[in-house]
Structure formats: C-alpha cells, structure tokens
Amino acid sequence: MEKTINITLKVWRQKGPQSKGGFETYQLNNISIDSSFLEMLDVLNEKLISEKKEPVVFDHDCREGICGMCSLYINGHPHGPDEDVTTCQLHMRKFKDGETIIIEPWRSKGFPVIKDLMVDRSAFDKIIQAGGFVSVSTGGVPDGNAIPISKDKADEAMDAASCIGCGACVAACKNGSAMLFVSAKVSQLALLPQGKVEAARRAKAMVAKMDELGFGNCTNTGACESECPKSVSIAHIARLNREFLKAKLKD
Amino acid sequence: MTQINSKIPQGPLAQKWSNYKASQKLVNPANKRRLDIIVVGTGLAGASAAASLGELGFNVLNFCIQDSPRRAHSIAAQGGINAAKNYPNDGDSVYRLFYDTIKGGDYRAREANVYRLAEVSNSIIDQCVAQGVPFAREYGGYLDNRSFGGAQVSRTFYAKGQTGQQLLLGAYSALSRQVSKGSVKLYTRYEMMDVVIINGKARGIIARNLRTGKLERFFGHAVVIATGGYGNTFFLSTNAMGSNGSAAMQCYRKGAYFANPCYAQIHPTCIPVHGEFQSKLTLMSESLRNDGRIWVPKKKEDVDAIRAGKLKPTQIPEDNRDYYLERRYPAFGNLVPRDVASRAAKERCDAGFGVGATGLAVYLDFSEAINRLGRDVVEARYGNLFQMYYKIVDEDPYETPMMIYPAIHYTMGGIWVDYECMTSIEGLFSIGEANFSDHGANRLGASALMQGLADGYFVLPYTIQNYLADEIRTPRMSTELPEFAEAEGSVQAKIQKIMAIKGNRSVDSIHKQLGLIMWDFVGMSRTKESLQEALDDIQKVKHEFWTNVYIPGESEDLNVELEKALRVADFIEIGELMARDALHREESCGGHFRAEYQTAEGEALRDDEHFSYVGCWKYEGEDKAPSLLKEPLVYETVHMQQRNYK
Numbered sequence: 001m002e003k004t005i006n007i008t009l010k011v012w013r014q015k016g017p018q019s020k021g022g023f024e025t026y027q028l029n030n031i032s033i034d035s036s037f038l039e040m041l042d043v044l045n046e047k048l049i050s051e052k053k054e055p056v057v058f059d060h061d062c063r064e065g066i067c068g069m070c071s072l073y074i075n076g077h078p079h080g081p082d083e084d085v086t087t088c089q090l091h092m093r094k095f096k097d098g099e100t101i102i103i104e105p106w107r108s109k110g111f112p113v114i115k116d117l118m119v120d121r122s123a124f125d126k127i128i129q130a131g132g133f134v135s136v137s138t139g140g141v142p143d144g145n146a147i148p149i150s151k152d153k154a155d156e157a158m159d160a161a162s163c164i165g166c167g168a169c170v171a172a173c174k175n176g177s178a179m180l181f182v183s184a185k186v187s188q189l190a191l192l193p194q195g196k197v198e199a200a201r202r203a204k205a206m207v208a209k210m211d212e213l214g215f216g217n218c219t220n221t222g223a224c225e226s227e228c229p230k231s232v233s234i235a236h237i238a239r240l241n242r243e244f245l246k247a248k249l250k251d
Numbered sequence: 252m253t254q255i256n257s258k259i260p261q262g263p264l265a266q267k268w269s270n271y272k273a274s275q276k277l278v279n280p281a282n283k284r285r286l287d288i289i290v291v292g293t294g295l296a297g298a299s300a301a302a303s304l305g306e307l308g309f310n311v312l313n314f315c316i317q318d319s320p321r322r323a324h325s326i327a328a329q330g331g332i333n334a335a336k337n338y339p340n341d342g343d344s345v346y347r348l349f350y351d352t353i354k355g356g357d358y359r360a361r362e363a364n365v366y367r368l369a370e371v372s373n374s375i376i377d378q379c380v381a382q383g384v385p386f387a388r389e390y391g392g393y394l395d396n397r398s399f400g401g402a403q404v405s406r407t408f409y410a411k412g413q414t415g416q417q418l419l420l421g422a423y424s425a426l427s428r429q430v431s432k433g434s435v436k437l438y439t440r441y442e443m444m445d446v447v448i449i450n451g452k453a454r455g456i457i458a459r460n461l462r463t464g465k466l467e468r469f470f471g472h473a474v475v476i477a478t479g480g481y482g483n484t485f486f487l488s489t490n491a492m493g494s495n496g497s498a499a500m501q502c503y504r505k506g507a508y509f510a511n512p513c514y515a516q517i518h519p520t521c522i523p524v525h526g527e528f529q530s531k532l533t534l535m536s537e538s539l540r541n542d543g544r545i546w547v548p549k550k551k552e553d554v555d556a557i558r559a560g561k562l563k564p565t566q567i568p569e570d571n572r573d574y575y576l577e578r579r580y581p582a583f584g585n586l587v588p589r590d591v592a593s594r595a596a597k598e599r600c601d602a603g604f605g606v607g608a609t610g611l612a613v614y615l616d617f618s619e620a621i622n623r624l625g626r627d628v629v630e631a632r633y634g635n636l637f638q639m640y641y642k643i644v645d646e647d648p649y650e651t652p653m654m655i656y657p658a659i660h661y662t663m664g665g666i667w668v669d670y671e672c673m674t675s676i677e678g679l680f681s682i683g684e685a686n687f688s689d690h691g692a693n694r695l696g697a698s699a700l701m702q703g704l705a706d707g708y709f710v711l712p713y714t715i716q717n718y719l720a721d722e723i724r725t726p727r728m729s730t731e732l733p734e735f736a737e738a739e740g741s742v743q744a745k746i747q748k749i750m751a752i753k754g755n756r757s758v759d760s761i762h763k764q765l766g767l768i769m770w771d772f773v774g775m776s777r778t779k780e781s782l783q784e785a786l787d788d789i790q791k792v793k794h795e796f797w798t799n800v801y802i803p804g805e806s807e808d809l810n811v812e813l814e815k816a817l818r819v820a821d822f823i824e825i826g827e828l829m830a831r832d833a834l835h836r837e838e839s840c841g842g843h844f845r846a847e848y849q850t851a852e853g854e855a856l857r858d859d860e861h862f863s864y865v866g867c868w869k870y871e872g873e874d875k876a877p878s879l880l881k882e883p884l885v886y887e888t889v890h891m892q893q894r895n896y897k
Contacts, residue, residue: 062491063531129431133424141381148392158385
C-alpha cells in the first residue's frame with residue numbers, strides 16, 4: 001500500500017518583479033510519500049488549474065538533480081531539509097503527516113524575483129563570462145594525453161567542477177555571497193595546467209564581477225557548504241582567496 | 252517528384268570528409284562579420300556550434316528556453332563519450348568505431364555521416380581536455396577509459412557519472428568566452444515559435460520572450476536548429492521536463508522533411524515507474540552495466556515471494572538467478588546494445604519473471620563487483636548514481652540490487668539533413684539530436700555526446716560556410732518585411748486560439764493521456780493493429796486538446812501553462828507522425844520493433860530489400876496526410892548483416 005500524508009503549504013506568491021508579494025496557504029491531502037517535492041507542487045498546480053486559478057510558478061527542468069534549475073527555500077533551507085539534494089530529488093517521505101511547509105523563492109539581492117518562486121540567476125552567467133573559461137579556440141589543440149594530470153589533481157578539479165550553478169550557496173549565505181560558486185570554477189581551472197596560465201586574471205575578474213553584481217562577501221560561516229546539493233567544499237574558497245591574493249600581490 | 256540529395260562527397264569512405272573540406276567554399280574574415288547566424292538551443296550541439304561560429308568571426312544569436320545555457324538537457328548525460336583514441340591498446344580504430352556505430356544503428360544510418368563522426372571523435376576529446384574538462388585519469392596522469400554497450404573495446408571517456416555536465420560546461424565556457432567578446436549574443440528564456448522563410452531560404456525566427464510573453468522577430472542569414480529530441484511525446488521519459496520537439500515541428504510545417512520519426516530509443520536501465528503522479532523517469536547510467544549484472548529469479552515461486560515482500564533478492568542463491576543477458580549473449584553479456592537489453596528485460600517481465608511491486612522491473616546487481624573490487628572502488632566509479640538511486644527509491648544499492656526497467660530516452664529520428672547538416676530548406680541547418688543523421692534505428696551508449704559536439708565543433712562550422720559563401724552579398728534584412736509579419740501573425744493566431752478554448756482539462760492531463768497511448772501502442776513493441784489504434788486514439792486526444800484545454804492567465808505574460816500547451820499541441824502531431832512512420836516500416840530494426848517481424852529467437856528482423864532507406868515525411872498541409880519520400884541508404888563499405896551479439 002502506498003503511504004500518503006496530508007500537508008499545509010504556505011507559498012510565496014508574487015505577480016511580477018515590481019509587485020508586492022505575500023504568502024498563500026493551501027491544503028493538500030493524500031500526497032504519496034514516494035513523490036518528489038516538485039511532483040507534489042505539480043499536484044498543487046493541477047488543483048489550482050481545476051479551480052481556474054493561476055498555478056504557482058517555479059523553475060525546474062531535468063528533475064534528476066543535475067541541471068541546477070530548481071530552487072526553492074523550503075522551511076528555511078535552500079532545497080529543503082534533506083542533505084546533498086536538489087529540490088527535485090527531495091522526496092515527500094522527508095515530511096511528516098500534518099506538517100506545514102513554507103516555500104519561498106531564493107532571497108538575495110543578486111537574484112531578483114521574476115514571478116512567484118522563480119528568480120533571475122543570470123548574474124551567474126555574467127560572472128562566468130567575466131573569465132570562467134580557458135581561452136582556447138576550437139581545433140588545433142594538443143592530444144588529450146599530451147599533458148599528464150595526476151589523478152589526485154584531476155579528482156580535485158572534478159569535485160570543484162561538480163557545482164551545478166543552482167544558487168543555493170547564495171541563498172544560504174547571510175551576506176548573499178557567491179563565493180562558493182565563484183571559487184568552484186576558479187579552483188577547477190587553477191588546478192589544471194590548461195587553466196593555470198590565466199588563473200590570476202580569472203580570479204580577479206570573476207571576483208570583481210561578483211562584487212559589481214551585488215553579491216556580498218564571505219565571512220566563513222560555512223552555510224553555503226552545508227546547503228550545497230553537490231557538497232562543494234569551502235576549501236575552494238580558501239583556494240580562491242589564495243589565487244586572488246597572489247594576483248593582487250603581482251599588481 | 253522531389254529528389255532527395257544527400258550531397259555525400261565522392262571518393263572512398265575514409266577520404267570523403269577530407270575531400271569535402273579541401274573543396275568547400277570558405278568565407279573570408281572580413282565577410283564573416285557581416286553575416287548573422289541564429290542558433291536555437293544551447294546543449295552540446297548548440298553551445299559548441301555557437302561558440303565555434305563566434306570564434307570564427309560570425310555574428311551569432313543564440314537562444315535557449317532555460318534561464319541559462321548551462322541548463323540544457325545534455326547536462327544530464329551521465330556515462331561518457333566515445334572516441335577512437337585506442338589509448339588502452341585494445342584494438343580500437345576509427346574504422347572500428349564507425350563499424351560498431353553503423354551496426355549498433357542496425358544499418359539504418361548514413362555511412363558517410365557515421366564515418367565522419369568516428370573520424371572527428373578524437374578531436375573532441377582533445378578539445379574538451381584543452382577547455383579544462385576534468386576527465387577521469389589514471390594515477391600516471393593519462394586519461395582513463397571504460398566500456399559501453401555494443402562495443403568490445405574500452406573507448407568511453409568519462410568524468411565520474413557527470414560526463415554530460417562536464418562536457419556541456421566546457422561548451423558553455425567556450426560560449427561564455429564569445430559572449431564576453433561580443434561575437435555571440437545570448438537570448439535566455441526565449442522560445443522559437445516559427446522559422447521565417449524568404450524566397451525559399453531560412454532568414455530568421457519568431458521567438459516568444461518567455462518572461463514577458465511578447466513575440467519578437469530576429470533576422471539571420473542562416474538558422475541552426477539544435478533543440479534536441481522529442482522523447483517527451485511519451486510524457487514519461489528520461490528527458491528534462493522542458494525538452495520538446497516544437498522547433499523541429501515548425502521547420503517541418505515550413506517544408507523541412509521529418510526523417511525516421513519512429514526511431515525512439517528505449518534505455519534499459521531506468522528507475523521503474525512507481526505512481527500516477529510521476530512526472531519523469533530517471534536514468535541509471537549505462538556505465539553501470541560494466542560492473543552490474545542483470546538478473547531475475549529463475550523460479551516463479553521466488554518471484555511471487557519477492558513481490559509479496561516475503562523474500563529479499565539477496566536471499567536468492569546464485570543457482571536460482573537467471574542472468575539472462577549473459578545467458579543469451581555470451582560475447583557481449585551485460586554490455587549488449589540498449590535495444591537488445593531493453594527487449595530482453597521486457598521479454599522476462601512479460602513472461603512473468605519481473606520483480607518489484609508492479610512486476611515491471613529487473614535487478615541490476617553489484618554484489619559481485621563489490622566483492623571483487625571492494626566497496627570503495629565501486630563508490631569511486633558510481634557513487635553519485637548510487638546516491639541518486641537511494642534518494643529516489645529509498646533503498647541502498649550497496650546492500651540490495653537496484654531495480655531497473657526500460658524507458659524512452661533518445662530519439663534517433665528528427666529533421667532530415669544532408670551531409671552538410673542542411674535541411675531541405677536552404678539556409679536552415681539542424682545538428683545534434685534534433686537531426687536524424689548519425690544513429691540509424693538505434694543509438695549506442697556514449698555516442699550522443701559525441702554527435703552533439705562533433706556537429707557543433709567540427710562539422711557545422713565548416714559546412715555552413717559552404718552555404719554562407721554565396722550569401723556575402725545578402726545585406727541584413729529588416730524584420731519589418733511581410734514574411735516576418737506573416738509568421739508572427741500566424742503564431743499570434745495560434746496562441747489566441749489556444750487561450751480562447753477555455754475548456755476543463757489541464758495541459759498535463761492531456762499530455763499524460765497522449766503519453767499512455769504512445770507507450771502502450773507505439774512503445775517498445777509495435778504491431779500493425781496497435782499502431783492503427785494509436786492513430787485513432789491520437790485523433791481523439793487532438794480533438795480533446797483543441798476543444799477542452801484550459802490555460803489560466805494571460806498570453807502576454809510569463810505563462811508556463813501556455814508554454815506547455817504550445818509544446819503539447821506539437822507533441823500530438825509528432826505522436827501521429829511516429830505512429831504513421833512505424834506503421835509503414837514493416838520490419839524491425841533497432842529501437843523500432845514490429846512484433847510481426849522477428850526471428851525465431853525473438854531478435855529484430857530487418858528487411859533490407861524493402862526498407863533500406865530513410866523515411867522522410869513531407870508536410871502537405873493541415874489535416875492532410877503527409878507524403879513519404881525515400882532516401883536510399885547506400886552501403887559502399889559495410890556489408891549489411893544480421894546483428895549478432897552472441
């Protein structure tokens with residue numbers, strides 16, 4: 001037998017970027033505990049549509065925990081109470097029968113609300129465009145095995161590269177800092193010989209862009225790491241700081 | 252009679268691409284700046300194409316429906332990407348990769364395209380390494396490989412279970428570099444609504460700004476469609492929720508042929524369906540089959556005891572397990588191609604040996620690998636996949652075997668293109684999963700990432716110039732031209748028509764209805780009767796949609812229901828086209844299994860004499876049956892034979 005629960009939702013509704021938002025309360029019964037959080041929201045939206053009301057707008061896409069599109073601040077946690085998951089991989093078995101669940105959009109100056117629970121995260125693209133790449137053009141590159149990279153370094157770079165750009169780190173940070181996101185990319189490329197040449201310029205350019213876009217500073221609280229669905233380590237922030245300092249000293 | 256010209260270059264197979272590049276026309280750098288190219292889609296194909304074209308100096312406009320190019324569904328690919336590097340010294344070569352791909356596609360792909368794909372595969376790895384993609388490495392510092400279905404060599408490069416993510420982020424970073432240089436302009440949260448044709452050539456698109464709901468017009472000297480596949484026709488699939496076939500359908504309505512729509516790949520290792528509310532299926536990477544062994548109980552009483560919860564799979568002794576892939580296909584074992592593994596799973600479940608609550612699941616067991624390699628090694632190889640499984644199913648795959656079942660995954664059909672990736676409309680190109688060209692009736696693992704990047708980095712940037720070289724005197728056109736106004740008007744009319752229905756059904760409920768018909772009648776096994784029934788039922792769904800759908804909100808606003816409705820209207824047409832194509836193809840090949848055509852052992856039975864062609868559907872107008880054109884498949888090098896993985 002499928003187990004089900006009844007829940008109360010308090011959902012942030014906001015018509016547009018300039019509108020004033022507020023919470024709406026909805027009651028949902030017989031939600032299967034095997035459904036994902038977003039499937040539960042699908043059920044809510046089906047109900048709203050059947051009542052000829054506007055459904056709740058939220059971002060989502062792959063629903064397998066990798067695209068980074070889903071967001072949601074659930075009961076005070078980015079991506080909800082479960083550890084190391086995105087909202088699409090959060091399941092209703094993590095909630096109790098009769099529980100009230102509060103759902104808000106990412107709240108940060110860097111991520112303005114578009115509608116309801118959907119926010120604008122294009123600032124992340126702008127930070128990457130400031131230097132989060134290796135300046136190599138297509139074709140004419142050396143053989144993949146021409147430059148050996150030790151397994152440990154490659155693995156460390158891979159851990160940094162596993163950032164999915166969801167923005168939970170910013171949402172979790174009391175300063176709205178994007179340091180974990182920036183450090184993941186800086187760290188990945190600084191660890192590999194291919195990205196090393198530009199490492200100093202990259203660190204400066206990305207940090208400058210982050211500041212310009214209204215993200216706050218890091219005060220080593222560690223909230224970003226503990227809320228990151230991919231467990232990206234704040235050790236990368238330390239590496240970013242070193243790269244940044246090295247670059248500044250050269251100036 | 253329309254002739255289909257695939258523009259395959261002359262000469263021996265291995266020299267065709269070199270010959271083509273040596274004689275194609277180029278555009279000089281000063282002229283490139285004066286040419287605009289629209290690229291729709293930012294997945295592996297779209298992002299790599301937009302980045303490469305920007306690097307060359309063209310002026311690129313790049314569109315995606317997501318909030319960032321990094322969200323394209325290529326990101327979810329897990330297992331790996333093939334290349335014929337032969338680093339492991341196990342006998343790989345360009346020819347062998349080509350041959351495996353042709354054979355894996357059940358001899359229904361174009362020989363010259365597949366050879367070119369194998370030829371450029373090695374450059375892709377080099378390119379991605381140079382971009383800083385953290386591929387898995389050996390302790391000595393060299394790239395590591397693993398093997399995938401349909402191959403007896405280790406040619407798959409990977410980055411943990413997140414290869415698609417890392418390759419896409421590589422392409423995204425190359426794209427970001429061009430955006431910062433100003434050669435590419437990004438349009439995120441924009442959806443292509445129509446392609447604009449002027450004097451027979453593609454000259455732009457109408458796109459809907461998804462944030463405001465307003466329609467906007469964009470001019471391009473050429474238009475490239477890189478919008479992926481149409482697997483979401485089935486509602487439940489492994490595709491991202493937003494993946495859709497609408498851009499391809501707009502091209503089809505404007506005269507681009509739609510080729511081999513019935514070729515949809517069924518992936519064998521998916522987490523089984525578990526409830527009615529389910530929105531999406533999650534794949535467990537095929538790479539798991541390297542170390543996981545697939546089995547079901549041999550005895551019916553064990554099956555019953557498991558389903559009743561009285562017995563655990565770990566309690567069934569080795570002798571009572573049926574490792575059916577190893578039994579039936581000793582040479583390839585658990586690494587048979589996807590279509591073969593999927594049908595074998597269905598066969599066992601249909602015979603009553605399926606496990607899980609629904610009986611629609613088989614075991615993927617790692618106990619032997621954990622004993623042999625240790626838990627740490629298994630965790631290093633597949634840790635994130637195991638975690639994903641655990642979060643969804645709430646069972647620890649280190650302790651108990653995973654349960655898997657086949658699901659709709661990747662579509663091999665798509666917009667017809669010639670060797671230059673140009674569609675039957677001049678100046679309209681299509682790359683990656685959106686086109687039909689490189690996979691035939693089935694696709695081997697780790698070959699989709701290869702095609703997406705091959706097309707974007709190393710094929711289209713050349714071939715598009717052969718077309719654009721003749722366009723250097725074409726000035727940028729005004730989007731006030733009547734062709735733009737007319738295209739926008741027809742999109743507007745369609746949106747208004749949908750908004751005005753004001754019925755009682757939600758978009759999703761109609762989409763689910765369509766999906767069930769597709770799975771039951773146009774799914775893993777098809778018959779003449781089931782397909783005819785599907786065609787009838789799809790008509791009913793179509794009628795239901797156009798008379799009873801309800802869209803809340805306004806059209807000129809952010810309106811997710813309207814976005815979905817426009818896509819579902821197209822999925823209905825695609826479903827019809829798939830059923831029609833499957834009905835006419837009276838043979839079995841790859842993912843297209845017509846139950847009437849099978850060998851005594853239950854394997855797919857092709858009919859090379861009558862069906863060795865690409866089935867191209869040409870739009871003949873609304874409510875008219877499309878006509879079928881055929882591009883014969885000529886095999887100059889490979890001899891077609893029965894696929895055998897024994």
